Amino acid sequence: MTIPTGAAPRGLTIAAPASGAGKTTLTLGLIRALVRAGLTVQPFKNGPDYIDPAFHAVAAGRQAFNLDSWAMGEAALSAVVGMAEGADLTIFEGSMWLYDATESPGLSGQGATSEIARRFGWPVVLVLDVAAQAQSAGAVARGFAQYPDAPPFAGVVLNNLGGARHEVMIRTEMARLGIPVLGALPRRSDLALPERHLGLVQAAEQADLHARLDRMAAFVADHADLNGLILAAKSGPPLGPGRWPDPPAGRIALARDAAFSFVYPHLIEAWRRAGAEILPFSPLSDEAPDATADLVWLPGGYPELHAGQIAAAETFLTGLRRHAQAKPVHGECGGYMVLGEALIDADGHSHQMAGLLGLVTSFERPQMVLGYRRAELLAPLPGHRIGAQLMGHEFHLSRVLRQTDPPLARLTDAEGNPVPETGSARGLVTGSFFHLISAA
Known part of the structure; x- marks a missing residue:
């Protein structure tokens, strides 16, 4: 079934250099904080993941969808992205790491988060776990931003900061390199979601999920630049016909x-x-x-x-x-x-x-x-x-x-x-x- 589609929606890509950097916590907290600020948010998730989109949907109050450049052709991707119609902003959470993918291409790519971000023009917000580093975080961010075929780069969110001095050291280096810092999150262990084999315990099984999401939203609103993140959102070329x-x-x-x-x-x-x-x-x-x-x-x-x-x-x-x-x-x-x-x-x-x-x-x-x-x-x-x-x-x-x-x-x-x-x-x-x- 072919459907006409229009302009690509404005959005951001939330990605990380490695698993465990805090990407999902930032994504859920940001979605919820934007909704609490009065915006309509359309969530997307990269790759074959059933569990995270269910959390996105609860945080946004709107159905989340998967995008997959290996398993979906251009027409299927356009159809799914077209579901953002009526949203003020899209938040696209990457899978695993920004550039990692299969060795062989599928229908429209190799499955990398970067491919979807580049195709739809959604700048990357790179979440960095800086618990064990300082100025070297700048080298990581610059490498990701200037990697060949990199998608647009919005800036970084620093996670697991150890204190004010730690934050100043990293911010100074990011400023020297011209990399915007869009958030600085202190260490916080109580926001982690419970896990089991195959991923997080499902959203529908967590009776206190709304309260957890509200705590994440308050945390992100207190320590991230929401206005800066909204202004960083962009969109790419118009969508083609969807199928x-x-x-x-x-x-x-x-x-x-x-x-x-x-x-x-x-x-x-x-x-x-x-x-x-x-x-x-x-x-x-x-x-x-x-x-x-x-x-x-x-x-x-x-x-x-x-x-x-x-x-x-x-x-x-x-x-x-x-x-x-x-x-x-x-x-x-x-x-x-x-x-x-x-x-x-x-x-x-x-x-x-x-x-x-x-x-x-x-x-x-x-x-x-x-x-x-x-x-x-x-x-x-x-x-x-x-x-x-x-x-x-x-x-x-x-x-x-x-x-x-x-x-x-x-x-x-x-x-x-x-x-x-x-x-x-x-x-x-x-x-x-x-x-x-x-x-x-």
Whole structure:
């Protein structure tokens, strides 16, 4: 579905030289502070990340979206950025580090934060953890600002400052180098968000999240130059025509709760714009998918943390099995595991799942599997024909102990190397660890 788009919105890119520099804390605090100042803020997140955008959405009071130059073509990027219509400012949080990316290009780039910042003209605010350095922070900032093909550079925010003398030493060096300092954040340990495997504890699971975000906002407002940051925001060339991914048709029963939360907002937006009706239901509340749905979609999430509860959810499992007799069911990652015969948790306990696929997975000896994926479909997937080329990623800790069904797809990594995870297809039921982002 092609849509016209207009000018690129004004925005800023929040990036860092390394993980743990305070990028997410600054992003959330800045979004919330700008909203409290009366601005409408559109958040974006670089790359395949489900967790951070959920926090962005709570902070902004507005749906956040992912941007990914490896997995999205120019038309898809334009469509998603077009969702900033009506916002005063966009805040784009980078992933990992500013320039790090895959070795091989995807649809419109290699997945680097810098590519999106450069394409849409959003200047970089570089967050520097200066806890263990002083004037050398200037060398880091200058190197990032003058790197070949660098995006526009707004300035730096200093994080983990040890005191007034520490701040003066770094500010003096930044001034000598002509690098604006847009914030100076003292050390503050109480603002950290709780974490678990795969990232932060999900936004929906934190009852005190609004209070936490308000504390972050007050901290950023007290120690950053909000007016300077607003004035630093810029935009690049006009957006080209946008195109949303082709969706499955009809009524879509979508599992949504703490165990099934990893679905990209741009996909749901595409489904809705194509006229699909989204019918949310909660397996953890033992709800069956709507019997009138044309498709059941089980997203990824954390079924391993709720395996016993899912195994006991007879209304959900019975409804799912009944649906699969006549209409399609698809599971991504965690949803794929629930479609299998059994899920073995970290303690070695086996929990019976839906039994719609000949799959047994285990978390007893977890192994990290992470990376971009291209998928060539060997069986139809709702909304996509055999032979379709899809772009996505894989990120899980589970191991496959048994997989007896025909493969769903032929998968390769970002460099084109075959990967063993093929997914499964049996009748109207499909599943894979592959998370769909866009069609190639």
